[in-house]
Amino acid sequence: MVDLTVSIGAVKLANPIMPASGTIAEQLGDIIDLGQLGAIVLKTITPDIREGTRPPRVAEGRGATLFSIGIPSKGPDYFLENVIPYYSHYGVPLVASISADTEEDFGKLSSYITVPEITAIEANISCPNLRDNGKAFGMDPSATYKVIKSMKESTDKPVWAKLTPNVGDVRTIALAAEAAGADALIVGNAILGMSIDADTRKPRLGNVIGGVTGKAIKPILLRMVHQCSSAVSIPIIGCGGISNGEDAVEYLLAGATAVQIGTENFINTSAMIDAIDWIYSYCHRQNISRATDLTGALCHLDANMNQEEMA
């Protein structure tokens, strides 16, 4: 018997698998049993109603996608009246994800959606800060600190900071989020990129620049989880290119307590359910009784190996 439960601070999850924000919608409930997931992370909402970026919004590379969607949002009232009721019957912790143009609006929106059905609130800080020439909040430790602080002062729900990988040293951002009181980190989000059609000489995305996701980015985000886990003491949720249970276990070993699966849900609808099963069998095979024991259980390379090889 393997115990798959994990704790993200005070939040108990039945298993370490959840979707990345924006990669599930109501119709996935017609395909898989969302009740089996560790948590359900909802699509990011904003205080205002947004249409999103102009199409085309998706391009494809090898093992990678390039999306620029622009956070289309029907606003907080639609979220409270329609989205929450749909998902709350699954009996799985619901995590809201929010974004806003200013730190004050992050706080106000957190307060507005603090309802009993919501277990935690994710801060999507990869979006542009209108007060800083559109530079993402998550690219700047001080802006990150202010957003998380504003949210913590506005809600009693746990606040999870979703970091952007588009920074030089992700640890400085992780530390700023922790200092502001973040209850957990999600590491991380899409990597900025672009794609051009050589025949037409036009960018393949309407927004020109988008975010690269998919299995090709896994090594980069895995490295960032490893770096953040040695810098902070709050739990980390790994996210980036996870396709299956084995990828998820790599993230746990690197220091994550749980993981989010994103793009793979578009390709393999049972990816999250299969990953839960795979982790169970892996723990069984490895004689590990609790999935939570995998967190940070990376074995170090044998210090003598090089000498032996050279001898």
Added chain:
Amino acid sequence: MINDLCKQSSLCREFPIEEHVCPILSNEMVNEEYRLMVVEAPVAAESALPGQFFHLLCPAINNEQPYLRRPMSIYRIDREAGHIAFLYKVTGGGTRSLAKLTPGDSLNALGPLGKGFSLPSGVSHVLIVARGVGLATLAPLATYAKRQGVRVTAVLSARHRELLMSQDEFSSVGAKLIEVSDDYGNSAPESLNVILEDKHSQDPFDYIATCGSNRLLQLAKTLCKRWNIPGKVALEAHMGCGTGMCYACVAPILNESGKKEFKRVCLDGPVFDVGRAMGW
């Protein structure tokens, strides 16, 4: 008892959409540009509607795996045989890989997806206006209409006469055909307008379905308005997930108050009112 019957029907299963693993029955060229792939999919054939699509997992070829699935409208739904078919043009990595599938292989098809066509009650004569790959999307509507005792007239349009296809698919269910092509000089909306006005005066149409061309969509808009009848268009779009999750496949659609909104082609469509759609 009713519950048991319900469980057997895919329409009321707990998970009505699934990844069907479909054995390939054939996958042949039908002309120099298009291929026809027939697969065994009894459960999907039972529930699929014309205008819906499947999101296909493309197999790896030459060590290259198309990453995202590819949406493909349903060309034929054969409930009796438990088959569905796709008619497609090889245009990129995804369709090149699908073209390599042969009998003995299988295809992972997620679906059926999207909102298809449904004929309003009282409709008696449907006009189908299709060009290029739009023929593939609208062919099952002719079969569907026939089953409901509705007459069909189908305009089949192509660049060259040799590229016209699916005549048998339409005529076998009793559809009257109007074949036009650019090389014969009768495919322009202006020419079609004259032809269709004449047909309408003899035997009025009360529903229009179109797919595959912006110019034909504009023609359908005009005719629907002039004749005061409903009309639908099936849109196509590049998709990420095919299931409404990623919001990549949006198209501008007019809402009730005439304001432009981005709607998901995969979930809110692919079939939209011609009066609301703005083309693609």
